[in-house]
Amino acid sequence: MQKKMMILGASALQIPAIKKAKELGFQIILVDYDENAPGFPLADVKLVVSTLDQEEVYRQALIYQPDVVITSTSDGPVRTAAYVNEKLGKKPDLSYGDSLCATIKSHMRDRLKENGVPIPAYYAIHDFGELKKAVSELNGYCIVKPADNAGSRGVVLVDFRDCSGQAADSEKEAVGLIKIDDEKLREIYEYSKSNSRNGIVMAEEFMTGAEVSVESMTVNGETTIVTITDKFITPPPYFVELGHSQPSILPGEVKEAIRKVTLQAVKAIRLQNGPSHTEIKVTESGPKIVEIAARLGGDFITSKLVPLSTGVDMVGSSVLLAAGEKTDLSARWEKGSAIRFIPGIPGRIRSIAVEEDIHALEGLEEFVLYKKAGDEINGTKSSNDRLGHVIASGKTAGEALDIAGKALEFIHIDMEKE
Template identity: 90%
Template sequence: MQKKMMILGASALQIPAIQKAKELGFQIILVDYDENAPGFPLADVKLVVSTLDQEEVYRQALIYQPDVVITSTSDGPVRTAAYVNERLGKTPDLSYEDSLCATIKSYMRDRLKENGVPIPAYYAVHDFEELKKAVGELKGYCIVKPADNAGSRGVVLVDVRNSGGQAADSKKEVTDLIEIDNDKLKEIYEYSKSNSRNGIVMAEEFMTGAEVSVESMTVNGETTIVTITDKFITPPPYFVELGHSQPSELPEDIKTAIRKVTLQAVKAIRLQNGPSHTEIKVTESGPKIVEIAARLGGDFITSKLVPLSTGVDMVGSSVLLAAGEKTDLTSRWERGSAIRFISGIPGIIKRIVVVEDIHALEGLEEFVLYKKAGDVINGTKSSNDRLGYVIASGKTAREATDTAIKALKFIHIDMEEE
């Protein structure tokens, strides 16, 4: 009898996992709230259901009886998959309780703190008054973000030294605090809360230093770190990822420290089998965890950059692991890869011109545009605001990055004010 795999999410980022599951001969049951999700044409069974609706997904699982329920690159569905697998009586690779610690930042911070993993100072706040108190405790210079979301949605730097909520030079000492501008701070609170699925907002110490992500796979409780990715973020007050490069160009001693902290974090969330994506800031006092996710890295980090830089198929390995098959995480080569996203200023896209010479760039692997003429752009406040991307490869991370940056110069976005 053909085995069945229920995959939560049918977005473009999930398609590599869907394709791999089909190659393995699974009947594919796809779940997504968007009836036009690009992965749905690959489905044997198409279910237009929110991947966050645990009870409805469970009800559908009782009907279709999948052998396993998985997700690929999305945070919220990690909880749903854990919940449904437990309710179906399957041995979970991540328990539902532990899935909360891998997806909800307040739970995550508590679990990491309990296990002695380096993290920033933090407060989980439930109303505006609690936020004001937390901002005061953090000396008026902190990150405010949703406890339950991803993709930089609702993330803002608060600096009460500069007329309430404006960004300042992160290298300066926090001195001469001014009175909190209540209106601006409340606007930030409401923005973050509106992006938090559970209504909880986090206020955290603002960490400075290089930022990386660590791409790992855990098999029977043993974690293999495949690679470390350098991350490139927009300036404050919003923190949107505009690029990733592999392998990290940080010094070896720092990368050794990053690996140590990563393994501590994976152990703390009790992941038994599956991928993890750990974001880390390299502060003056050493690496500290920004977030850890029990899933593959998004932004094409694991689906495209990792294969280009290492030859490791992490997407395929995650599906094989979920299916109870053996995985091979051995690096086949050491090369470089990079992705750079296209950003725009607020307004309406007048036209997009791509210079034909872009196709002749050596090392350019792919470029994609999400937007078209007439689309309204809100600036770059979250990953949803990005206009497209380019991916490049090279002998080294630097070579791949240079090619990606060069490719961006061949793409011209003409804007007009709304």
């Protein structure tokens, strides 16, 4: 009898996993709230259901009886997959309780702290009063972000430091030379809270230093670090990823410290089998965890960049692992790969033009545009606001980045600015 795999999410980033599961002979049951999701044409069974609706996904699983339920690159469905697999009596690669620590930042911070993993100072915020107090404790300079979301949605830098050296306003709460603007802080709170699925907001110490992600795979409790990815982020107040490159160009001793902290974090969330994507800031006091996710890295990091830079098929390995098959995580080569995203500028797109010469650019692997003429753009406040991307490969990460940068010069977006 043909085995069945239920895959939560049918977005473009999920398609590589869907294709791999089909190659392995699985009947594919696809779940997504968007009836026009690009992965649905590959489905044997199409279910227009929210991947976050645990009870409805479980009800559908009782009907279709999949052998396993997985997701690929999305955070929220990690919880749903863990919940449904447990309810179906499947062996948990990540228990439902542990999945909360890999998807909800307040749970994540608590678990990492309990296990002595280096993290920033943090507060879980349930109302505006708690946020105001936390901002004071963090000296008016911190990150505010949703406890339950991804893709830089709702992430804002709070900076109420008074650089003038003058005393703080008596009408406003003051800590040292900090003046907290209640109206501005409330606006930030409402913005971040509106992006939090569970309504909880985090206030965290602002960490400075290089940012990386670590792409790993755990098999029977043993974790293999496949590669470390350098990340390029928009400046404050929003922190949107505009590029990634592999392998990391950080010094060897720094990368070794990053590996050590990553292994601590994976062990802390008790992942037994499956991929993980760990984001880390290299601070003056050493690497600290930004977030850890029990899934593959998005932004085409694992589906495109990892195969180009290492020859390792992490997407295929994750599907094989879910199917109970053996995986091969050994690198076949060490090359460079990079992705650059096109940031959004507030306004309406008047026109988009791509020069023909882009097709002759050696090392350019692909370019994709997400928007079209007439679309309204809200700046770059989250990953959803990016206009497109280019992916390049080279002998080194630097060469790949250079090629990606040249490719962007061939893409011309004319905006009607606000």
